[in-house]
Amino acid sequence: MAHKRDSRHPLREICRTAARVFYDKGYDGASMQDIAEAVGLTKAGLYHHVRSKDRLLFEIMNYGMDILDEAVISRVRDIADPRERLRQTITGHIDLVVRTRDLEITVILHENRSLKGELRRRINARKQEYIHLLERTIAEVQAGTSVPPYITPRLAAFALLGMINWLYQWYRPDGPVKEAELTEAYVGFFFRGLLGEN
């Protein structure tokens, strides 16, 4: 299968294609040769861009976190109202997970058993940063209301991540539930769960 390569971002294009191969064959089942063929490079050409299969997995995960940064975090950072910031974070994150294009990267991002040592620590540090951002925003939302904190920001953040990251298991954009309906339902559910308000 031939893919048009993005000459400005060759590594990103390699990551997208390699993510599909890992998704289909499993990380352990896919060889660097399989990936080179899918990308349309020789094996030597592939090793020119990325020096090992480990490193390639790291680059895919790092790319997944870059997308989260660009598509979600950087767009909400300057919203002053914490409720609106949280609402847009949820909306953006859902959109990222359900966009078919990035499905494989999203899935692989959570299979970090295969990544070891220092590379694993670096990905986990980026994930922790996002969790802390969610926790701080949730705490701000709680502080701005008169209701008691029913749940710790940390548990609420993980409940939210579970709701959103689990979407890849069941949600289909061409199914009966449109993304706007899903997003509204999830945002409403989360805010009620957090604040107990209708």
Added chain:
Amino acid sequence: MAHKRDSRHPLREICRTAARVFYDKGYDGASMQDIAEAVGLTKAGLYHHVRSKDRLLFEIMNYGMDILDEAVISRVRDIADPRERLRQTITGHIDLVVRTRDLEITVILHENRSLKGELRRRINARKQEYIHLLERTIAEVQAGTSVPPYITPRLAAFALLGMINWLYQWYRPDGPVKEAELTEAYVGFFFRGLLGEN
């Protein structure tokens, strides 16, 4: 590594050990030879119990669904009050996911990309049955209140499954949050999200 085999349930013991091997090496990375060695059988002995790697993956997933049936579904089925039934379903499901012993099986249960055709359909049918049970219970809870249905039973069921099934990604029984605290927080969060009540 030698394991004591359960002579009454040899297939279950094989499933538990094979789940650990698949978890460590990936489904595609683990051979039937690896599994035979971990179980303490010859390869021929392993094939006597299970006729292919595909079939072994199916048996592990089927075992995972059996555990869900035994530990959760069968225990709540006869509870008349839908709220109490839902509360105990959530509590039992959380307990199942956080019990370290079954961690690998829980994880593999959701990696059903590797399972194909008829075997995959059979596992998915069992999963659908559980989702429908959740939906019916949630609808009953909604019907028993005076508040409008803020979210469809289906979306609420998937939000709940996401919250619970995602636990394996972050929750550690020996961490700062005890299981009782987690369960209380999640049950409260879910009921507020569903009904908008404090």
